[in-house]
Amino acid sequence: MRWIHLKNKPLTPIFSEFFIPMNLSYWEYKTWLANVDYTVVGSGIVGLNCALALRKKHPHAKILVLEKGILPQGASTKNAGFACYGSISEILSDLKDHTEEEVFELVKMRWEGIGLLREMLGDKALEYEQHGGHEIFAKSNTEKYERCLQKHHEVNRLLQPIFGQNAFEQQKNSFDFGNIKDHYLVNRLEGQIDTGKMMNALLQKAILEGITVLNSVSLMKFEALSEGVELQTDQFDFKTNKLFIATNGFAPLILEEDIVPARAQVLITKPMQHLHIKGTFHMDEGFYYFRNIDNRLLLGGGRNMDLEGERTSEFGLTDKIQDKLEFLLREVILPGKNFEIERRWSGIMGVGSQKRPILKHLNDHVFCGIRLGGMGIAIGSFVGKSLAGLPERQD
Ligand SMILES: Cc1cc2nc3c(=O)[nH]c(=O)nc-3n(C[C@H](O)[C@H](O)[C@H](O)COP(=O)(O)OP(=O)(O)OC[C@H]3O[C@@H](n4cnc5c(N)ncnc54)[C@H](O)[C@@H]3O)c2cc1C
Known part of the structure; x- marks a missing residue:
């Protein structure tokens, strides 16, 4: 098994200096990490929505979500909980460096995204108020x-x-x-929501749908193979058929995109x-x-x-x-x-330089849904769902 040197990576100081690879038992490997169909990296609003959309399309697939934090640890559990479409000055500012069509599409995405979120979890679970x-x-x-x-x-x-x-x-x-x-x-x-309740409801739903969420596991590196992808994490290596990267603001640590x-x-x-x-x-x-x-x-x-x-x-x-x-x-x-x-x-x-999220396939088996800016509550479910649909769009 190959392990990469973890110096200068976003881990705790102890891990970055002295890395002890986890010796997985036969049972651990077989149960959680063998024959993984879909791996989603990041358990924020995008990653969880992506995993849930994958489950809908593939009821029997083995779906794994990797999350580096003990809790989701990016923006999805830290935000202000605005279910918003853009203030007037923000829209006027956007119109300076985006076309009218682009601004229209962005607001539409927010409108439909909030609709999707409310439909999926319900206003009570979100504590949605307008x-x-x-x-x-x-x-x-x-x-x-x-x-x-x-x-x-x-x-x-x-x-x-x-x-x-x-x-x-x-x-x-x-x-x-x-x-x-x-x-x-x-x-x-x-409107406005209770951010913690939204994320808890998404996590509960993922677990109910048979999606495995592994916390305190950080993706360090991946390599596309002719069949699937090999992943190196700070805990173990394994293979997956398809990889979905939903690490948003942390994406520059593993991807080269405009973010x-x-x-x-x-x-x-x-x-x-x-x-x-x-x-x-x-x-x-x-x-x-x-x-x-x-x-x-x-x-x-x-x-x-x-x-x-x-x-x-x-x-x-x-x-x-x-x-x-x-x-x-x-x-x-x-x-x-x-x-x-x-x-x-x-x-x-x-x-990034544009407000539109980056939704793209990076190669035959690897896809990303990142750059949500300050509007992830509004568009996170939409981006997660679209991310899950990228492999089909590629065929
Ligand atoms: C203070 C604040 C206020 C905000 N207020 C609002 C608001 O009111 N309304 C609104 O619409 N939006 C708001 N936003 C933006 C919104 O929260 C984000 O756009 C949205 O949460 C992004 O979701 P995400 O799933 O793409 O990313 P994240 O929630 O950041 O999820 C990415 C996940 O990936 C994990 N991760 C990263 N790297 C790795 C790795 N290598 N291996 C494993 N896991 C990894 C992270 O720990 C994280 O949990 C706010 C953001 C902040 C920070």
Whole structure:
């Protein structure tokens, strides 16, 4: 058996220096790793949806999901839980470097993706609520606000065939935000979910469907053979008939595609009495976002303050960004209110020069579904399903 040297790979320091290959028993190998039909790498929203779609097509196949974390460890368990279609300023910004058709297709993919997710897991399991997505503008940001206000009718016209109605409208600042224009631009159809519940429901479903999920196993390298693929992990080697890579922001560690990691930092307050804010909120073209959850305020963003520093697949927090998030809580979102911060974390997204996800076959047996940017809740189920369908499209 060949083992690659693990130095400089994204493992714990102990593993990266001293690697002890696992001696699998006959039973372990035969039961879990022999004759694997489909291996999915990554148990985020894309990987699990891919595995579930494969199960639907191949009821008797042996399907394995490999996950490097003890829990899913990328963006799918770290995000803000917005079931969103893009704020007005984000859509206008997208229209600068994408064609109208591309923007239309992206929003459509989000709309259909959220529909797919809701249909598959149900609103109760997702704790889906629809309180609208509000884009708020700083008082000093008159130019952008006026432009968005003026253009929102055009965006409504462009997206009318998707939503079947004019989704965006102007609403009064009824949440008492500080230093914010008197009106927001709201997409009435935007919703929010409980991210943890969504991922737990997906995992439970995968297990019920006879899909094996192996945690704490990291794919290090793969080699396509004439029949199938040989995989080297940090625990063992094995072969699979087809390989599906759904590692999103970590993909640059094993693939050469137009994708780079983008870390995003988040904080959440302790529960607050009479929290009056309800819904999802976007600021600065989506670089800041916040919402209510369990009487708390969850706030994320600030990556634009240090785009270079946040281009990393290492989890972590920085004072610069956390201070800015706290400043926004204090001065803009909850002015004059007492709050305490309970928890802070980061997640890793995958972004690139284009917003469209990369869905492609890399060779006869290897496929990838990556680069979901900040919209994986919306398009993750769709991308996972499409990833599972790539082998057929190739035939
Ligand atoms: C802070 C934050 C807030 C966000 N908010 C929203 C939001 O409100 N709405 C929205 O739509 N989107 C949001 N997103 C984006 C969304 O979460 C992602 O687009 C989506 O989760 C991507 O899903 P995925 O399955 O492609 O990737 P991931 O969830 O990152 O899954 C990839 C998995 O692959 C595993 N993996 C990586 N490398 C290996 C390897 N070599 N071997 C084995 N396993 C491996 C990782 O551990 C990970 O679990 C947010 C993201 C972040 C970070």
